[in-house]
Amino acid sequence: MTLTCSWQLPTSLNRDTVLSALPSGMTAAPKSTQEVRVSVLDDDQWHICQRGDLLLYNHQDSRLELWQQQQRLAQETRPLTIRFHWQLNDPALAKLLQARLGVRAFTEKFTSEWQQHHLSVYNSDDKIIVRLTFTTLNSVSRELLSLLTIQPLRGYAKEARQLCRSLKKLGATPCDQLTPLQLLTLSGLNVPLPRHRPPFNLHDDEVTAVAIMRMVGQIVEQARAQEEGLIADIDSEFLHQYRVQLRKARSLVSLFKKDLPEPAFHQLKSSLKELSQHTNLLRDLDVFLLDHDHYLTMLPESLRPGLEQACRHIHRLRKRTWQKVITALDSADHRDKMDEINQAMTAPRLQPRGKKLKQRVDHHIVRQHRHICTSVSTLSTSCSDDAIHQLRIECKKLRYLLELFAELYPRKPLKVLTRELKALQETLGRFNDFTVQHQFLHQLAGELRDSDQKSSLNALSALLYQAQKQEKKQVFSILSTFDCDETTSRVHQLLAYGEPS
Template sequence: MTGSERMTVFDGAELPERLDGLDLGKGRILLEPAAEEMEFDLLDTFDGQVAAKGALLVAAGDALVLLEPQGLLRQERAAPGFVSDLPQGPVTERLRRLVSPLRTLMRVAEGHLTRQAVRGVDDLDKTHLRGTLWVFAPICGGTVSLLEMAALRGYAPTLARLEAALAPVVEDIHDARGAAQALRGTGASAPVLMAPDETAFRAAGDIIRSQLAVARQQEPGVLADLDSEFLHDYRVALRRVRSVVSLFKGVYSAERTTELKARFGAVMAHTGRLRDLDVYLIERDKYLSLVPEAMRPGLGKLFDRLAAERQAELKVLTAWMDSDAYRAELHGLARLFEKPKRLAKGPEAERPALDYAKTLIWKRYRKVNKIARGIDDATPDTEVHELRIACKKLRYLIEFFTPLFDDPEVPRLVKALKRLQDNLGNFNDYSVQQAALGRVAEDLARDPGSDGVAIATSLGALVTVLHQRQMEERARITSSFAAFDGPDTQAGFRRIFKPEEGTA
């Protein structure tokens, strides 16, 4: 197609009928009689990163096609996988900017595709617009139509008339994210809805059920080892569950709270070592770049060892997740929150959710401030770690209760908190990495093997660099908190989250 003016329209199955003969006032739309018929695969990451950026990635016939509002890119079809493993081409190059290198592309929908040429003509049958109508009929999910049109030079007003004519009748699918969700037949877990006057007990149960569903959705990806993010998202969801149990004090009885924390903690404990190994291997290139070139071969040998250990750890984890014991435990935990009468209530269970949320968030916010204002150059690292954990708990609480606070300033407050968390997280990462590498060095001392000396020498160099980075991050913490603790942020927290006078 030629022309600089373009448009992309998404709709359901009715778009072909709406288009055929559509009156543009000084012209009409014509569907060409010949249409291509073929099978298609919709490709995306599990969490829909391609669609989230406004695009659809389609494998059809011998082509891999990326459909975006600004146009269409095409290259030779290839098996889905990590973008880095795809053959070079315009689609691959664009995907590098859309998809995280940690996530793999996979087939998320399949079915039948009809592709048909479309023209916009005037009363004398002169062509003003050219385009293509794509109709996707998936095996599971709903039919989606996509119209891409471009104006020939000088005919942008005709394209504007087409947009105006379609606007009143195209309502159900607005963008690529909605189209992908319809084609997949399922979307992400439904957002947790809350009412200010519902009980804290009900709010806690709704959040936990939602996060358990997210965790269970990751299981196939973990078992198939599609990419490391499935395990990461699985752990994040369960960590959020544990946070609800721990932070929503008084919602459940003390005995039940202790039991739930222990059970969810035991499930997560099985995944810890594999996640640690994933993080090391993800950071391989970064670690190698931090040490002198002469040290890199030894470090490479260490990563070879870690990769072999990862394969062994993966077998252990997948065997456990595929066991009757695992399925029984997750089913049992889910049943507790599906049948909440089985959960003994605590003294805060019947408290209105909004009142309870303000109390929790305001108390946690004040704790963050108290810890942060006491940090200086002489503060022990343990207190810096305590601040990181307090910030994480504050952010979890705000995110859990976001449905109760319909205030446009909440995202700004969360963003300010996240900037402080990023600094604290970097500090913690460097600290944890040094400790972990220290344990590796101890293991090497006991069993050096043929590569032990080379690996130990490289480890020493790497630990030195990580310590320097940690000290640099530590120096930034005070200024990071000062930015978070500005008057606008203080006023926002006070206005939105401070409980009414006299509230417990």
């Protein structure tokens, strides 16, 4: 086994000085010189880097590489304009990035340049015994760093140790192995810590209206934090998260309407609804385009060209719709809505009303769980899709209560209750996805004039309707195993924590 080691050279020590000090019997010959320019690619949240991996783009040969520590997992030659895993040709790299990023785009986060000189060291028998790599780069402080990597060939570890002793006498200091991550870190790469939602700093006894308004304010700010990425059209997740945050804010306002001053409630309800509505079509288009490849596999070969033509039409429609959304986000009306939300949130501080926070949250958790159990007991296989949709909404409200007010409850019983609801929520979510896309495609097909496109979309809509019917069966399979008595017991256990004995 050979051992590679790296050294940092003092500023007074250049390459020629090192080579002139080689131990007796060793000579060096240049092999190659490289000008390296590398970019770190990642998503908005730095998910790849935060797990210790690196997605690198080598500008010299247009190569995309995924690294894990010192191992290159996969690579592909592609232009830098590629931003999504499904645009890659190499299935291994695409699969690895899908697992790390999902639907998020990878974009340039950091770029560095360095120069490398590769040399071979020969012994007196004219055999290569060691390979040297001199690296020079600008450090984070903009000082020029000189680094040397020594890689002995098998059987020549003794000669490598001789060379290391010579370097130490010259004033060189050992450093960490020069992996891509180490070189980039020396160049100034600073991976941020994972982003966590800031706590709401809730207290059991605080006035409910004050707490709710503070929470709504933070959630709306989290929605607004997505606007920059939405406007830049980096990936569809910015819009999705924008809508999720607004849904949470609307859910809070709706659930706690009796605790809020009436003018503030009506103002928030109206403004938050309007902010959400103008993104509905864009989200439907995004969902369709994200599922495009899967939809192609669902259709027979003869109908796929029509779907591809329809997709080009949908891409154009999406671009126009996105333009309308970003125009709306930059409008005076949007700014007015934000001002109205801010004004409404000052009301409870002037006239606080309502019971203590935890009492009200406990009440709503029990109430939402009761709604779910009532729906589960009354639904039948002949029920309408709207009835299933309503059950999904009730489950989502309970999930938001458990998620947003987690600070008020101990983690273990909260986690158990959430886990028991998860399977039901996921199944209801899939049913809703099929329903929405079926309706969306049916409506879109009616607007198209091209017969091939219309036929393909109608066929796909019919297939999604069949998938929706199958998922409806799965919904009732899950409902048959959903034990309301058991979850009621879980709710009571959760609420019992922290109560006086």
